[in-house]
Amino acid sequence: MYTEIFSQMKKQLGQLDKWLGTAAEHAKAKPFDPAVLAAARLAPDQFPLTRQVQICCDTVKLAASFLSGKPAESQPDTEQTLEELQARVRSIIQYLDGFTAQDFDGAAGRVVSQPRWKGEWMTGADYFVQHAIPNFYFHLTTAYDILRHNGVSVGKRDFLGAQTKRPPVT
């Protein structure tokens, strides 16, 4: 199911790209400086939209890298505008386009660790289910909620995107 879930995450990043575009249009129509939205947050001690998008992007990028063994370039987190955030999102979609189902053969059994874990590790399966999926959706949804809270016209259908419904059997 790794390939299907990464494919879904790629679709969700495409939706995030659209919400950011809708946010820019909203700022232009009011009008106000769209950078205000990029710096918006739901609580004074929670990350702003910029950081939510950056972490969302990093979560799926690192998961694809850890679970395939393919390298991922570090990105500097310098985005400050909605357009720059869209470029960051599109860079991850492009990165995911470089993977095939074969890249995730054996993903479940991989050893995943990070320097700050001091030698502790997780299986690929545990990392994917317990960290990558929840963390990706946490930051994706919080980015959506920040825009929603600030009056940007996005709804549940924009969140989920198109679904593969099949025609009635006649």
Place this chain on the structure above:
Amino acid sequence: MYTEIFSQMKKQLGQLDKWLGTAAEHAKAKPFDPAVLAAARLAPDQFPLTRQVQICCDTVKLAASFLSGKPAESQPDTEQTLEELQARVRSIIQYLDGFTAQDFDGAAGRVVSQPRWKGEWMTGADYFVQHAIPNFYFHLTTAYDILRHNGVSVGKRDFLGAQTKRPPVT
């Protein structure tokens, strides 16, 4: 991976139960009526906390039912207090406790449909990846974000809960 992801969703519902408990303590300490939090929302045209929790619960309950063929009881959505929401969450944890890995054999190939789809259908795999997982995390995270926005002391660790880290290999 169905069993692992349902197990993770059950864990996340346990975390949601804790956030609701922290929210009740926060209301008592300030003090204010905790029902204010149950009715709180991030935008005037977005669902309040009560509905976010109800839909989060229904999403995982219906997914487990659709993907196993086991029945699920309809619940009336009458919760108005944090304690009632906690009871709803716990009822779903209890429902999920009744499943075994065998119940999800063949889940990917099941036909999933709902009356409002007018005969259209999804495969179990598509339904799980494209609807159940994103919708569950959407409402779970929005419930968290509503509490976070209203000053309840919850953080990312409370969102993710415990992760299965393994000891260093010496």
